[in-house]
Amino acid sequence: MSGRLTSWRLALRLARRDARRSWVRSGLVLVLIALPVLAVTAAATLYETHQMTGSEGVDRRLGTAAAKVYTYRHAADVAQTADPETGGASWATRRRATPPTERQVLDTLGGERRAVPIATGYLRYRTAEGMGDAQSVATDFDDPLTAGIATLSSGHWPESDDEVVVSQALLDRDPGEQLTLRGGTKLDIVGTAESTSYRDTAFVFARPGVLPTTGSSGDQAWLVAGGPVVWQQVRQLNDLGAFVVSRAVLADPPSASQLDPDMQYSDAGIDSAELTILVLIVVMVLIEVVLLAGPAFAVGARQQTRTLALIAAAGGTPRQARRVILASGVVLGAAGAVLGVVLGIAAARALQPLVQHFDVQRFGPFDVPWLPLGGVAAFGLVSALLAAVVPAFIASRQNVVAVLGGRRGDTRASRRSPLIGLVLVGVAVALAALGVRRASGMGGGGEVPIALSAVVAVLGMILLAPVAVVALARLAGRLPLPLRFAARDAARHRTRTVPAVAAVAATVAGVVALGISITSDEAENRETYTPRLAMGQASVTDYAQKADWPAYLAAAREVAPESGPTLIRGIPSGGRTYVDFRARFVGQPRSMLSSWGGELATSVVVARDPADVDALGLDAEAAGRARRALAAGQPVVFADRAVPDGPARLTVKQQAPRERRMTTLGQVQVDAVAVPVAQAYAPVQAVLPTSVARRLHAPVADVGVLVPGGLSSAQQQDLSEKVAAISSRAEVYVERGYQADSAVVIIKLILAGLGAVLMLGGTLTATFLALSDAKPDLATLAAVGARPRTRRGVAGGYALVVGLVGSVLGALIGAIPGLAITYPLTDRSGYFSGPVPDGLATHYIDIPWLMIAGVVLGLPLLTALVMAAAARSRLPMVARLQ
Amino acid sequence: MSAVLRLVDVHRTHGEGEAAVHALRGVSFAVHSGELVAVMGPSGSGKSTLLTIAGGLDQPTSGRVEVEGSDLVTLSQAQRARMRRTSIGYVFQGFNLIPALTAVENVALPRELDGVRSRTARAEARAALEEVGIVDLADRFPDDMSGGQQQRVAIARAVVGERRLILADEPTGALDSETGEEILRLIRARCDAGAAGVLVTHEARHAAWADRVVFLRDGVVIDESGSAPVDRLLDEPAASR
Incomplete structure (x- = not known):
């Protein structure tokens, strides 16, 4: 044992000296190891700081109280976790259930206690433009029990029931001298205060019972003073029908077995599929780091070959030689891990204000998750050690005579490992195929085999990389x-x-796989996007039975007179009376259209003018046919696929509330025109000429305001606020066509950037x-x-x-999981009940050729140019060329 | 007959002040076409410095170095590199072949670097290998050749493209005596064909291949003749210090 230790001590000493002497190479390895450790450490620390775990944010919620108790009016069979507001709670709704009163709560808890009522919720108030939303807290803010929930920044807390204090964010919306609530109640603003939980958010603070709120935390709530409320007491209050947030319980949460059986699974965390994918991601990052750091150890090993050969010549065993190289992995890995963790914590500290800026929820105290960080540091150490393993083995097997004789170069390539590589790639393809089959079948869940196939494919690729490198060298004669x-x-x-090539390949594989999946997903979104109005048009919709259409029209005319707002009429489908319309062409199947429903409160438009069809966003051909039909007095019926025009039977039925049966209002048989629509979707079922609607005895009313000229973003904002002041149910919609999610664009940019950085890193290392x-x-x-x-x-x-070798290999390897993952991602086979309608697919693959070309050809050329430009041009002028 | 290489009062000092080392102190001599000059002297006498300066790899502190009439001192680095491609050929003790290139590619290197089309360069390289008698090894990599074969490749590389100055730094140092003699015979033959050669060596018997011997000691030429008994000159202390 002591002998082994001594041998390691020698190896570590040699490694330490070597690391210090070739400090540039050591620095490179340090950076490669420390960077991922740093990034993960900073992210984990920021996340931990952001998370309000256990008792951390308790003062913000409870003030100085021992507990908050709240009840719902009809709640029975109450069960809760340690924190019912965030962790989970369950109850049954029973009309006859009576929640405990304040007296009962205090009696149950016992001891010297008192309670202060508190109500939190949301309300709407009048702004300069219309109505705005705010969060509300109503309690006695002068009571010391509530200290810590909000901080007063000017004025005084409300002293009477007609006073309120508001947050700066609310003041910024210009409510005026008084706060006018929805319903007309006016309250004097006597100060400003900020919530301790959320920043930049509109808040209203008032005395208990003042605000007509709709709340999340119970119909009644109290802050309770006195000694700690323990889990036993929480259970007692649960039995009475109340929920409890207790300071003592948050600090010392009950074990899972102490929870009600209903609650034992509510905190299960991530499922096994997510865990598998998380593990695979960690494995991929590990592979990447090992591959990036590998070349540095390989060169280190070679520069030490003479030392190692001398050790061998002096009677050292291959194992001892191996240890010298492995020890440099230990030394650099440990240093990199420590450096990464320390710098990561510092980075998190420095970034905290910046990240807070993007989040309305106030962060908790700065919090370092030491235990997970231990794992992250171990990751750094392990990656360095793994990166040193292959060079160590090769160095220990070297030909001593050749080395001392001054010959350079590696031993011949193994013939076995490329075969294993091919087998692994085959396994990866099989796994990907399995994932595709699972995705198309019932139950889904093809993601795990596909993620596994990605890792297996990359491992196979590492074994195939030497073959590719040697093949290129064979072909290099003419270069x-x-x-050459x-x-x-x-x-x-x-x-x-090989490690450098493999690092580049792994990066490119990841970029290509993600790129294919993202663009395919986007292709699905784009292809299956159905405009709800004609391109560029806008509408105001209200599904209420008695919508104030003239008011909406006036508002729209005020905001955008130039866009020609107009009312659209139809058979109303809003309100409580159900109206059913059916059209069946004689000799055709009953079901004509798979789906409809748009931005109009109807499924049948009654056209006073053939031009009314322009509101429906049809393509030019369909719109033309519809216009001609209406001009000829024929109804237009939309269909999934082409149906011959001809006689059709139209029926309108109605079902009033409390009626059990539908009554037929009218039925006619007329010549109708069937207009096929793309995507098996139309905004409405049919467009009827007024004459046909009259013959059907169908109710006809205004069903929407159409703004044919559309709205700018600012006009949309203004109109939204105006109609919100008329009714909270009114909605403004502007058809802007398919909008690529800006997040997708950003993700693509990040992907390309990450690919570029890693490729630059990999090639830089190798070239240097x-x-x-x-x-x-x-x-x-x-x-x-x-x-x-x-x-x-x-x-x-x-x-x-x-x-180039790396990116070509990587693109081929990345295509395996990339193509496979599109199946579970864009699967729509369960979407249609019958055969797939025209123009639709069950699956989308869109390969981002431009991005792949950029990564496979553009990036290597760019890196080569950067390398060539950055390299010193002076050739070494060695005095003695020996 | 004009000199292919002419050194005029060449000084080379490494470092400054107290730590200055005077590697060459006023060395002058010339090598003409068809002539092989042996430079001899003990270790540290400045032989190798002389050769790197003659090849334009290093610059003298003062003095002139003329190769085929152009003064290397006044040329730019790029122009000196051009001289090495077209006029000067090096042969080293350690062969210094590039292990990643085949024999023929190593020989073609100066021509290719000079911008000659690779097919032409290879044809010239094959001809040069033919001259040194190993054209059958043209496509082998250096690691698969013996020391003597590698040195023949190096000589082929030094003469390819009709270069007229051959600088050989202990070319036989890593070879057995029989192979070494063959290498010297090749260099001699090249000089007889019209090249000028400088052979740095510390073995007296190799000097026998030379037309003239230049003796260096502590950076000074102490004899430039072919007549004086070699062993006596090597043993004698410096004439001037």
């Missing part, structure tokens, strides 16, 4: 000198080249190490008359070889 030199040298030094390794060759080149720029050419050549 210009710098490229780079390709051949890369193949000679595979331990250095290759150049320092090739110093004697560069000196020879200089001696036979190479121009200074030849070195630049060689540097660019290395970068091109590593980047």
Whole structure:
């Protein structure tokens, strides 16, 4: 044991000295190890700080009280977790259930106690433009029990029931001297205060019972003073029908077995599929770091080959030689992990104000999650150790005589490992196929095998990378000198080249896989997008039975007179009376249209003018047919697929509330025109000429305000506020066509950026190490008359070889999970009951060729140019060229 | 007959002040076409410095270095590199072949670097390998060749493209004596064909291949003849210090 320790001590000492001597290479490894550790540490620390765990935010919610108790009017069989507001609670609704009163609550808790009522919720108030939303808290803010819930910044807390205090965010919306609530109640604003939980949010603070709120935390709530409220007491209050947020219970939550059986699963956390994918992501990051750091250890091992050969010559065993290289993994991994954690915590501290800026919820105290960070640091150490393993084994098996004789280069490539690589890629394809089959079948869940296939494919690719590098070197004979030199040298030094190539390939595989899945997903969204109005038009809709259409029309005319707002009439489908319309062409199936329903409160438009169809967003051909039919006095019926025009039977039935049966209002048989629509969707079922509607005895009313000229964003905002002041149910919609989610664009940019950074990192490492390794060759080149720029050419050549081989391999490998994942992602086979309608697909694949071309060809060329430009042009002028 | 290489009062000092090392102190000599000059002297006498300066790899602190009439000192780095591609050929003790390139590619290197089309460069390289007698090894990599074969490739590389100055730094140092003799014979033959050669060596028997011997000691030429007994000159202390 002591012998082994001694041997490690020697290895560690050698590694430490070597790390200090070749500090540039050590620095490179340190950065590669420390960066991911730093990023994860900073993210974890910020998340932990953001999370309000356990007792952290308790003062913000409870003030100085021991507990908050709240009740719902008809709640019975109450069960809760330690924190019923965020952790989960359950109850049954029974009309006869009576919640406990304040007296009963205090009696149950016992001891010296008192209670202060508190009500939290939402309300609407009048702004300069219309109505705005605010959160509300009504309690006695002068009571010390409520201290900590909000902080007064000016004025005084409300002293009477006609006074309120508001937050700055609310004041910014210009409510006036008095706060006018919905319903007309006017309250004097006597001060400003801010919630301690949320920043930049509109808040109204008032005395208990003042605000007509709709609340989330119970119909009645009290803050209770006195000694700690323990879990036993919480259960007693639950039995009475009350929920309890207790300071003592939050600080010392009950174990799962103490919870009501209903509540034991509410905190289950992530499911096993998510966990599997999380583990696979960690594995992928580990592989990436190992691959990036690998070349540095390979070069370190080679630069130490003489030392190792001398150790061997002096009687050292291969194991001892191996340990010298592994020890450098330990030294650099430990240093990188510690550095990453320390810098990560510092970065989180520095970033905290910036991140807070983007979040309305106030962060908790700065909180370092030490235990997970231990895991992150271990990750750093393990990745360095793993990166050192292969070079260590190769170094320990080297030919001592060759090394001492001054010959360079790697041993021959293994013939077995490419075969294993091929098998792994085959397994990956099989896994991906399995995922595709599962996704198309019932039950879904193809994601896990596909994610697994990604990792297996990357592992196979690592074993195939040497083959690709050697193949390129074979083909390099006709290439210009710098490229030929780079390709051949890369193949000679595979331990250095292959990890770098594989790192680039793994990055590109990830980018390609995600790119294919994102663009395919987007293609699905784009293809299946159905406009709800004609492109560019806007509408105001209200599904209430007695909507104030003239008021909406007036509001729209006021905001956008130039856009020609007008009323649309139809058979109303809003309100409580149900109206059913059916159209059946003689000799055709009963069901004509799979889905309808748009921004109008009707499913049948009654056209006073054939031009009314323009509101429906049909394509030019369909709109033309519909217009001609209406002009001829024929009804227009929309259909999934082409149906011959001809006699159709139209029926209108109605079912009033409390009636059990539908009564037929009218039925006619007329010649009708069937207009097929894309996507098996139309905004309405049919458009009837007024004459046909009259014959059907159908009720006809205003069903929407149409703004044919559309609205600008500012007009939309103004009109929204105006109609909100008329009715809370009114909605303004503007048809702008399919809008690519800005998040998707950002994700694509981030992907491309990440790909570029990692590729640059991988090639930079490899090129830098290759150049320092090739110093004697560069000196020879200089001696036979190479121009200074030849070195630049060689540097660019290395970068091109590593980047190109890596990105081509990576694109091929990434396509396996990338194509497969589109199946579970865009699967629509369960979407249609019958055969798939025209123009629709059950599955979408859209390959982002431009992005792939950019990553596979553009990025390597760009990195090569950057390398060539950044490389020193001076060739080494060695005095003694030995 | 004009000199292919002419050194005029060349000084080379490494470092400054107290720590200054005077590697060469006023060295002058010339090498003409068809002539092989051996530079001899003990370790640290400045032999290798002389050769790097003659090849334009290093610059003298003062003095002139003329190769085929152009003064290397006044040329830019790029122009000196051009001279090495077209006029000067190096042969090193350690062969210094590029392991990633085949024999023929190593020989073609100066021509290719000079912008000659790769097919032409390879044809010239094959001809040069033919001259040194190993054209059958043209497509081998250096690691698969013996030391003597590697040095023949290096000589082929030094002479390819009709270069007229061959600088050889202990070219036989890593070879057995029989192979070494063959290498010297090749260099001699090249000089007889019209090239000018400088052979740095510390072995007296190799000097026998030379037309003239230049003796260096502590950076100074102490004899430039072919007549004086070599062993005596090596043993004698410096004439001037």
